[in-house]
Amino acid sequence: MALSGLDIYKLLPKTNCKECGFPTCLAFAMKLSQKGAELSACPYVSDEAKAALEAASSPPIRLITIGTGENKIVVGNEVVLFRHEKTFYHEPGLVVRVADSWEPEKIAEVVSQVDGYVVERVGMKLTLNGIAVENVSGDAARFVQAVQLVKQKTALPLVLMSANAAAMDAALQIVGPDKPLVYAATPENWQAYADLAKKYACPLAITDSGDLSRLGSLAEAVIKAGVADLVLDPGTRNLADSLASLTQLRRLALKKNLRLLGFPILAFAGGDDSTLEEQSILATELIAKYAGIVVLGRFDPTGIYPLLTFRQNIYTDPQKPIQVSPGMYKFGEPGEQSPLLITTNFSLTYFTVAGEVEGSGVPSWLVIADSEGMSVLTAWAAGKFDAEKIAKSVKSAGMDDKLGHRKLVIPGYVATLSGEVEEELPGWQILVGPREAVDIPSYLKTVWKAA
Amino acid sequence: MPVTVELPKEKWNGKVREITLGATPAQGGTRTSTVTVGGETTLPFLHFEGSIPHRPALAVEMQDVPPQDWSTTLLEAWDTAASDPVSWAKKAVELGADALAVKLRGTHPERQNRSAAEAAETVKAILGAVGVPLIVYGPEVAEKDNEVLVAVAEAAAGERLALGNCEDKNYRTIVAGALAHGHLVVAKTPIDVNLAKQLNILISDMGLPLDRVLMDPTTGALGYGIEYTYSVMERLRLAALMGDSMTQQPMICTVGEESWRQKESKVKDGVPSLWGDFAGRGPLWEMATAMALLQSGADILVLRHPKTIKTMRETIDKLMSS
Numbered sequence: 206m207a208l209s210g211l212d213i214y215k216l217l218p219k220t221n222c223k224e225c226g227f228p229t230c231l232a233f234a235m236k237l238s239q240k241g242a243e244l245s246a247c248p249y250v251s252d253e254a255k256a257a258l259e260a261a262s263s264p265p266i267r268l269i270t271i272g273t274g275e276n277k278i279v280v281g282n283e284v285v286l287f288r289h290e291k292t293f294y295h296e297p298g299l300v301v302r303v304a305d306s307w308e309p310e311k312i313a314e315v316v317s318q319v320d321g322y323v324v325e326r327v328g329m330k331l332t333l334n335g336i337a338v339e340n341v342s343g344d345a346a347r348f349v350q351a352v353q354l355v356k357q358k359t360a361l362p363l364v365l366m367s368a369n370a371a372a373m374d375a376a377l378q379i380v381g382p383d384k385p386l387v388y389a390a391t392p393e394n395w396q397a398y399a400d401l402a403k404k405y406a407c408p409l410a411i412t413d414s415g416d417l418s419r420l421g422s423l424a425e426a427v428i429k430a431g432v433a434d435l436v437l438d439p440g441t442r443n444l445a446d447s448l449a450s451l452t453q454l455r456r457l458a459l460k461k462n463l464r465l466l467g468f469p470i471l472a473f474a475g476g477d478d479s480t481l482e483e484q485s486i487l488a489t490e491l492i493a494k495y496a497g498i499v500v501l502g503r504f505d506p507t508g509i510y511p512l513l514t515f516r517q518n519i520y521t522d523p524q525k526p527i528q529v530s531p532g533m534y535k536f537g538e539p540g541e542q543s544p545l546l547i548t549t550n551f552s553l554t555y556f557t558v559a560g561e562v563e564g565s566g567v568p569s570w571l572v573i574a575d576s577e578g579m580s581v582l583t584a585w586a587a588g589k590f591d592a593e594k595i596a597k598s599v600k601s602a603g604m605d606d607k608l609g610h611r612k613l614v615i616p617g618y619v620a621t622l623s624g625e626v627e628e629e630l631p632g633w634q635i636l637v638g639p640r641e642a643v644d645i646p647s648y649l650k651t652v653w654k655a656a
Numbered sequence: 657m658p659v660t661v662e663l664p665k666e667k668w669n670g671k672v673r674e675i676t677l678g679a680t681p682a683q684g685g686t687r688t689s690t691v692t693v694g695g696e697t698t699l700p701f702l703h704f705e706g707s708i709p710h711r712p713a714l715a716v717e718m719q720d721v722p723p724q725d726w727s728t729t730l731l732e733a734w735d736t737a738a739s740d741p742v743s744w745a746k747k748a749v750e751l752g753a754d755a756l757a758v759k760l761r762g763t764h765p766e767r768q769n770r771s772a773a774e775a776a777e778t779v780k781a782i783l784g785a786v787g788v789p790l791i792v793y794g795p796e797v798a799e800k801d802n803e804v805l806v807a808v809a810e811a812a813a814g815e816r817l818a819l820g821n822c823e824d825k826n827y828r829t830i831v832a833g834a835l836a837h838g839h840l841v842v843a844k845t846p847i848d849v850n851l852a853k854q855l856n857i858l859i860s861d862m863g864l865p866l867d868r869v870l871m872d873p874t875t876g877a878l879g880y881g882i883e884y885t886y887s888v889m890e891r892l893r894l895a896a897l898m899g900d901s902m903t904q905q906p907m908i909c910t911v912g913e914e915s916w917r918q919k920e921s922k923v924k925d926g927v928p929s930l931w932g933d934f935a936g937r938g939p940l941w942e943m944a945t946a947m948a949l950l951q952s953g954a955d956i957l958v959l960r961h962p963k964t965i966k967t968m969r970e971t972i973d974k975l976m977s978s
C-alpha cells in the first residue's frame with residue numbers, strides 16, 4: 206500500500222534543514238509520495254523510517270523469479286482480486302512434473318515434449334514453462350541423475366521436489382546456478398531448507414497442510430533466517446479447499462496487507478492418479494483463482510492446449526483488448542467464387558465473426574481492417590472504419606487477384622456506408638450483411654447464394 | 657512466535673434470487689423433479705463466507721430435429737438417440753441431466769420450418785417422456801420465436817418451463833406468454849452489465865416476478881471471448897452480493913453451444929498436431945469453458961457432450977462438499 210505525503214512526513218526528522226534540496230520536510234515528503242524524489246536525498250532519515258517506507262513501497266505480493274535467461278518464470282506483483290478491477294499481470298507458470306523413479310527414457314521423453322510444446326494463438330506463442338523433478342525414490346543419487354538428465358534436455362526453469370535435504374543439496378550443486386525453486390520447507394525441516402536456499406541463492410517454497418496460521422509461522426521463521434524469495438504452497442489439494450485457501454491468501458496480501466504471506470502461490474493440479482479431465486478442471490480453477498505456479502501431474506497435448514488458451518484469455522488486460530493482425534483470413538478452402546466479408550480487428554469481433562463463418566461450413570474470405578482494436582460500431586463512430594478504410598483494406602489484402610467476382614459483404618451496422626464504399630471501389634458490388642454475427646451462417650447460405 | 661492469521665471474510669448484504677424450474681403435479685405441473693438454483697450469499701463456492709444453498713444445475717442441450725452442423729465428436733457420442741427428440745431426452749436424463757434445454761431448431765424458416773403447433777407437440781412429447789424441467793428455445797428468429805414460444809407456453813401451461821431467449825428487441829410476447837401460463841423466461845443480453853440490468857427491469861415492469869427470470873449474459877467460449885463473459889459475470893455477481901436488486905438473477909450459460917461451434921471442437925484434419933487428440937479436444941474445450949464460468953457465477957450450465965456432463969457433475973460434487 207502506497208503511503209500518502211502526510212504519512213511520509215510523520216516519518217521524517219521535521220527539522221526543515223533543506224539539505225534534501227526542498228524547502229521543508231513536508232515538501233520533500235509530498236514529492237516522495239509522487240515518486241519525484243529519492244529517500245536517500247535526506248541524510249537524517251532514521252533506519253526505522255527507511256524500513257517503513259521500503260515496506261510500504263514494495264508490492265503486496267512479492268515478485269519472484271524462478272530460473273534464468275529468457276525462459277525464466279516471473280510471478281507475483283498482482284494487485285487485484287478480480288481482473289476487471291485492473292488486470293492480472295504475471296501469467297502463472299505451468300510446469301510438468303516428472304519423477305526420479307521413472308525410467309530415464311520416460312523422463313527424457315516427457316521433458317523433450319514439454320520443451321518443444323508451442324502453439325500459436327492471436328499471434329502469440331503459447332508454451333509451458335518448466336519441469337518439476339520429484340525425488341519419489343527418496344534416493345539422493347537417483348535424484349541427482351534425474352536432475353542432470355532434465356538439465357540436458359531443457360533450458361526451462363526447474364522446481365526441485367525432495368523431502369531429503371541431502372538429496373536437495375546434491376542436486377543444487379549441479380543446478381543451483383540455474384536458480385530452481387526449492388520445494389519445500391516444512392515446519393519440521395525448514396532450517397536446513399532455508400540454509401540451502403541461502404547457500405545457492407534460490408527461491409524457496411514453503412508448505413504446510415492447509416492451515417494458514419501455521420503457514421504464516423513458517424514464513425516468519427524462514428524470513429527471519431534470511432530467505433527473502435518465497436513461494437507458498439498452502440497444502441490444499443482438492444477443488445473446494447484450494448479455491449478457499451488461494452482466495453484467502455490473495456485477500457490477506459491485498460486487503461489486509463499481510464507481508465508474511467505476500468508471495469506467489471504454488472499449487473498442484475492433480476497427481477499420478479488423476480484423470481486428464483480432473484487435472485484440466487483443477488488447473489482451470491487454479492489459473493483463474495490466484496496460482497503463480499501450477500504443477501501438472503501429467504503431460505498430454507490435448508489437455509495442455511485448452512489450459513494455455515485459458516491462461517492467455519484470463520491474463521489479457523481488460524483495458525487493452527488483444528487486436529488481431531489486419532489482413533486476409535481464410536475459412537475452409539475458399540475459391541474464386543467464395544464470399545468475401547470484412548470486419549474490424551477488435552479480437553472479440555474477429556472471434557465472433559470467425560466462429561460463425563467457420564461454423565457455417567461455407568468456405569469464405571474474411572478481410573480484417575485495422576480499426577485500432579475497436580468493434581464495428583465504435584470504430585465506425587470514431588471514423589476508424591469508414592469507406593476509405595474498407596476500400597484500402599480490401600485492396601491491400603490483394604483480393605482483386607483471388608476472386609472471380611467483385612462482391613463485398615460489409616457488416617449490417619455500417620449499412621449506411623455501402624454507397625460510399627461503392628465509390629471507393631469502382632466496379633464492386635457492396636452487399637449489406639447481417640448486423641449480428643450469429644446471423645452470418647444463414648446469410649451465407651441464402652442471401653449470398655442468391656446474390 | 658506462532659502467527660495467528662485471521663481468515664478474511666467479506667460481509668455481503670445481497671443475495672442471488674432463488675428460482676425454481678419445473679412444477680410437480682402438486683404445483684400444477686407434471687414434473688417428477690424440479691431444479692432450484694440461486695440463493696447464494698457469497699462468491700462461487702466460498703463456503704467459509706456465506707451460504708450456497710443450491711448446487712449449480714446441468715441442463716443438457718438437445719434439438720427437436722437431428723442436428724445438421726454439430727461436430728462429429730458429438731454426433732458419435734449421441735448416435736441414434738439424436739435422431740428423435742424423445743429418445744434424445746431420455747438418454748440425456750439417463751446421463752444425469754438435471755434439466756433439458758430443448759432447441760426447436762426445426763421451426764427455423766430455413767430449416768424444416770415446422771409450425772408452432774408441431775413444436776408444441778414435440779414439447780408435449782418430451783414432457784410426457786421425462787420428468788425433469790425443460791428450458792425451451794425457439795429458432796432464434798424474432799417473429800417465429802414469438803409464435804413458437806407462445807404456442808409452447810400454452811400447451812405446457814403450469815409446467816414452469818423457462819422460455820428463451822428474451823432479448824431487448826424481442827421480449828414482450830414471450831414474457832406475456834410466460835405470465836399467462838405460469839412459466840419462466842431467459843433474459844439474454846450481449847456481455848454487458850447495464851444491458852443485463854435494463855432487460856431485467858423491462859421484464860419486471862411487465863409484471864413478471866423476478867423469481868421467474870434467468871439471466872444469460874452471453875457466453876464466449878474458451879479462446880473466443882471467454883474473458884469478457886467471465887468478467888461481466890464476476891461484475892454482475894459482485895453487484896448482486898452488494899445488494900443491486902436487478903443483478904440478482906441466477907445466470908445460465910450456453911457453454912455447449914459456444915464451445916462446440918469452434919474450430920478446435922469441429923475440425924479434425926489440417927490443424928497443428930500439438931492440439932492433440934481430436935476426440936478428446938472438444939469435450940475438454942467444453943469442460944474448461946464450463947469450469948471457468950462456474951467460477952464466475954454460473955448457476956445453470958447448458959452442456960452438449962456426455963463426457964462433459966459426467967465430469968461437471970463430479971466437479972460440482974467436489975466444489976459443493978465443504
Ligand code: SF4
Pocket residue numbers: 217218219220221222223224225226227228229230233246247248249250
Ligand atoms: S534533508 Fe531531511 S530533515 Fe532536512 S529538510 Fe529535507 S527531509 Fe527534512
